[in-house]
Amino acid sequence: MDFSVVELDDDLAAFVAEVREFIATYVTEEVHEEERRTGGSFNLRLHEALGAKGWIVPHWPVEKGGAGLDRLRQRILELELERVDAPTITLSTTRLVLSAVEKYAEPGLAAELLSKVARGDVRFCLGYTEPDGGSDIAAAKTRAVRDGDEWIVNGQKIFTTGAQNCQYTFLIARTDPDLPKHKGLTMFLMPLDAPGVEISPIHTVGGERTNVVYYGDVRVSDRYRLGPVNGGWGVLRGPLDEEHFGAGHDDGLSDLGIGASWARLQGRNVGAAVRWARTTRRPDGLRPIDDPVVRARLGEAALDVEAALATPGPMGRVRVSETLIEGSAALIDLIGPQALLPHGADGCLEGGAFDYAHRYAQGTAIYGGTTEVFRNIIAQHVLGLPRPRYPGAKTLIAGNTRTS
Ligand SMILES: Cc1cc2nc3c(=O)[nH]c(=O)nc-3n(C[C@H](O)[C@H](O)[C@H](O)COP(=O)(O)OP(=O)(O)OC[C@H]3O[C@@H](n4cnc5c(N)ncnc54)[C@H](O)[C@@H]3O)c2cc1C
Incomplete structure (x- = not known):
């Protein structure tokens, strides 16, 4: 592990100053x-400004709409x-989908969209995720049925975060219900x-806005298909692996782990x-910091x-989520009721930062895969343990199917 500190030369210091000036604006x-x-x-203004700087896809060359930034x-x-x-x-969600669009969109569509993505448009x-369950993405029931050069989509997705601010959703749909679930x-x-798409807001305890999105007889041109028919699992793997294992730098x-x-x-x-x-004085005149227990x-x-x-890796994902959930509660317990006051309330501390973190923390154990799902990933992909066998699960043995 490399714990060395990166020294900023004059060029890098100037870049930091440029970023801070951008942020101030x-x-x-x-x-x-x-x-x-x-x-x-x-x-929107921030996103478009990032686009104007080439900072939406900052590693792309300038000609492609990026800024040619190096990793540092x-x-x-x-x-x-x-x-x-x-x-x-x-x-973040736009960047996650981008590699799949680059790789799988038909060339005309890719050419049309990639520069617009880089600009922020x-x-x-x-x-x-669907209402019946998000951990098992491959169980998706939203149906897409071919009709000539189009597909007719019916179904419902839940927790489609950012749908109200996006032009496209990276949608997983079942195109063949007779094939094994990952293959259809x-x-x-x-x-x-598109007509028939309805976006309905959901607000979480953490103050986040996400959505239910309904698809009722939505017609979508085959042009918008990414990758082979019934080959969607392979297309999804790239963005999904990036969420589960990181970008691989x-x-x-x-960061060493996911969600750092x-x-x-x-x-x-x-x-x-x-x-x-x-900075606080207790009734006895001492500051909390003078107390060894504090x-x-x-x-x-x-x-x-x-x-x-x-x-x-995936261990980090579980650890950071638990650190935020348990640690934000511990800070409220240490500071007392004042830490529970939300932003704007009389007497709130640090702009309500403690209250906010405690509420926001709860979702971190859920999205991008729950911490339980990450524990499965650790068991199977890091420790090499066998997949768990639940009652009723099908076990494939050569030329036969057995129910365990
Ligand atoms: C704020 C927020 C934003 C989100 N944004 C998006 C988004 O933009 N796009 C999107 O598609 N989804 C999004 N999600 C959905 C998120 O990815 C799912 O909620 C998550 O994957 C869990 O799915 P679920 O809620 O359907 O729970 P379920 O899958 O129904 O799971 C219920 C419980 O069972 C446990 N469980 C399930 N399977 C297993 C297993 N195999 N082993 C052990 N335990 C298991 C889970 O850990 C959980 O505790 C978001 C969720 C939230 C809360």
């Missing part, structure tokens, strides 16, 4: 206010945006303005709690953040 208090009000984790500059950009809580969920969301699926880039700059930004959020709140402990608990919280950040 585009990630304003109004943007945060909009985010608290809508929970959409998206701001990409990482600086990513961390600076994260540090100020820039609303970027739609940026076209955005993608993820249409995987096809991926589409479904235009969200092994350059000492990337959640641990950094907790790290910022530990810093906020230290500020509280240094110091020990703050130290433990800081250590948990470091341990979470140092936990690699």
Whole structure:
């Protein structure tokens, strides 16, 4: 593991200054206010400004609409945006889908969309989860039936985050119900303005806005199919693996584990709690920081953040989520009722950061795969344990099918 510090030369320092100036212009208090009000984790002006800089796909060459940034500059950009809580969920989902569009969209469609994505005019969301269950994506029931050069889509997706701000959803649909479940699926880039698509908001306890999306006899041209008919699972694997295992950079700059930004959020709140402990006076005249028990608990919280950040791969994903869930509750317990006051309430601390983190933390154990699903991934892909056999599950043995 490489713990060395990256030295910033003059060029890199100038890049940091450029990013901070950009942030001061585009990630304003109004943007945060909009985010608290809508929970959409998206701001059009910011997204378009990122596009104008080539920072939506920053590693792409300038001719393609990117900024030709090297890994170090990409990482600086990513961390600076994260540090100020820039609303970027739609940026992330768009980037996840991009590689599948590049690889599988028919050349005309790819040529049309990729430059628009880089500019910020076209955005993608993820249409995987259905009301009957999201962990088993391959069990999707949303149906697509071929009709000449078109497909007719009927079904319902839930938790399609960002659908209200995107032009297309990366939709998994069942195209052959008679094939084994992983083999009868096809991926589409479904235009969200097609007649028959209805987007209905859901608001989470964490203040996030996500959606139910209904598809009623929606006609989509075969042009929007990504990859082979009934070969959707192979198309989905790339974006799904990136969510489960990361982008695969092994350059000492990337996070070791998935979801490390959640641990950094907790790290910022530990810093906020230290500020509280240094600046508050208790009735006995002492500051909380003068109390060895408070110091020990703050130290433990800081250590948990470091341990979470140092936990690699899918193990890190479980660790960071638990660190945020347990750690945000621990900070509220340490500080007391004032930490429960939301942003804007009289007497709230640090702009309501403790209340927000505690509510936001709960979803981190769910989206992008639950922590239970990640434990399965660790068991099978890291530890090499066999797949669990549930009662009623089918076991394939040569030339035969047995029910265990
Ligand atoms: C705020 C938010 C945003 C989201 N954004 C998106 C999005 O943009 N696009 C999208 O498609 N989805 C999105 N999701 C959905 C998310 O990916 C699913 O909620 C998640 O995968 C779990 O699916 P589920 O809720 O249907 O639970 P289920 O799959 O029904 O699981 C229910 C419970 O059973 C457990 N479980 C299920 N299978 C197993 C197993 N094999 N082993 C052990 N335990 C198991 C789960 O851990 C969970 O506790 C979002 C969810 C939330 C809350």
